[in-house]
Amino acid sequence: MPTAATRRDFLRLGAGAVALGIPNTAAASAARGNSVILVNLTGGLSHLDSLDPKxxxxxxxxxxxGTxxxxxxxxxxxxxxxxxxSRMRQFALVRSLSHRENGHLPGTHRLLTGATMPNQRGSDLDNILSRRDWPCYAAALNQxxxxxxxxxNGVTLPHSLIEGPLTWPGQHAxxxxxxxxxxLVTQDPSRPTFRMDAFTPAAGLDPDRVEGRRSLLEQIESGGTGDPTFRDHQRRAFEMLTSDRxxxxxxxxxxxxxxxxxxGRTMFGQSLLLARRLVQAGVPVVQANMGIVQNWDTHVDNWGRLKSRLLPWLDRALxxxxxxxxxxxxxxxxFVACLGEFGRTPKVSTLPGESIPGxxxxxxxxxxLFAGAGVVGGRVIGRSDKTGAFPTSTAYTPFxxxxxxxxxxxVAPDSEIRDPQNRPNKVNGGDPMAVLFQN
Structure with a gap:
């Protein structure tokens, strides 16, 4: 081991790597299992103005x-x-997704975890939304x-969903x-300056020195010193630095x-290109947030925003x-799943103080929309009523x-995950949508 590698150097590398975005995850096992790309239309796509017009x-x-x-x-x-x-042969369209949460936070939690958000209690809201949530798909797979x-095991891009001091629920473990x-990716991949510094060793850290510091980590662990969670983060930092995949x-x-x-040279387009490259590299779960928080939340100027930006960007990228x-x-x-946390009201409305309806x-x-991993494309599953207000056939939930x-x-939906008190929990309470895979 190089003599320059001290415990202080090692700790500095570990902390710096975490700050630069090295994952707090160990990823799933398994070489070539199926992958999932969740295209999150954050804020809620208007089904009436896109996939289910009336x-x-x-x-x-x-x-x-028009249509x-x-x-x-x-x-x-x-x-x-x-x-x-022109590509509907590749997709199955489900028009009868349904649940009962019209709020962004509980709706997003259901979409990103397949589970109900824990109850909120006033001043405890921030804590509840950070470490009382149900784990996202990548996190559960990681355990x-x-x-x-x-x-x-999972990558979220091109940013997390954060609104002021509030991190939206369901995004983490x-x-x-x-x-x-x-x-977590924290940059717009369409920018010319896009890069992930997490994969770039600090100046002077050649592969031999990195390997030397990994050996030091193993010595520290064998001695039982240090915080276990911090040691896990440092170990993963080394794994990332020594893997080019x-x-x-x-x-x-x-x-x-x-x-x-x-x-498309947009955040939407380059995010989905990056999602494809990550799947090629073996990442099992990629969550692509299509827009900033509430980007599809079109209370105001619904048709202007959809026509000029959102729908063309999504159409091209997907x-x-x-x-x-x-x-x-x-x-x-x-498996590609493209949906938001909910849809939009059948009736057009104008918010107080606004002049443009939504x-x-x-x-x-x-x-x-769903595609891949055995999904039978070229089909419409489910129906909504004549105003797009309620399902008139079997409804399917975020669960x-x-x-x-x-x-x-x-992963079987009844697989077991364990909380910090080692209590068992069934990972999911929904039913797989077998209809997607049937002719």
């Missing part, structure tokens, strides 16, 4: 957009989703199937503790320009992602979506 409804329900035909006979989409309309090869948190995935500059252009996964053979083992929160019925995600990862 062209024959009254104007106050119908909204401002176009898709490749599925009789199925029409909003006019601003032409690429998705069930840990691994130590430098590949994180919750009661499993920070050791199981997914890796994930580091290479973040080198978007290695992608051909035409490929980057096809996804089709490029699924095209690439299919072309590379990865779609067979990558739609409010609506969890009673909404839509989502069922969560059960399907776990099933795609090779």
């Amino acid at each position: 062209p024959d409804a009254p104007a106050e329900v119908r909204g401002e957009f 176009i035909a898709t490749t599925v006979p009789g199925l029409r989409f909003c006019e601003h989703l032409p690429l998705l309309a 069930i199937r840990p691994r130590h090869d430098g590949v994180p 919750g009661f499993l503790g920070p050791t199981h948190d997914p890796m 994930v580091a290479g995935a973040f080198r978007l500059d290695r992608e051909p320009e035409r490929v980057r252009d096809r996804y 089709t490029a992602l699924v095209d690439d996964l299919e072309g590379s053979g990865l779609l067979d083992r990558t 739609r409010d929160h609506w969890a009673s019925v909404y839509s989502g 069922d979506v969560g059960a399907t995600i776990y099933q795609a990862l090779g």
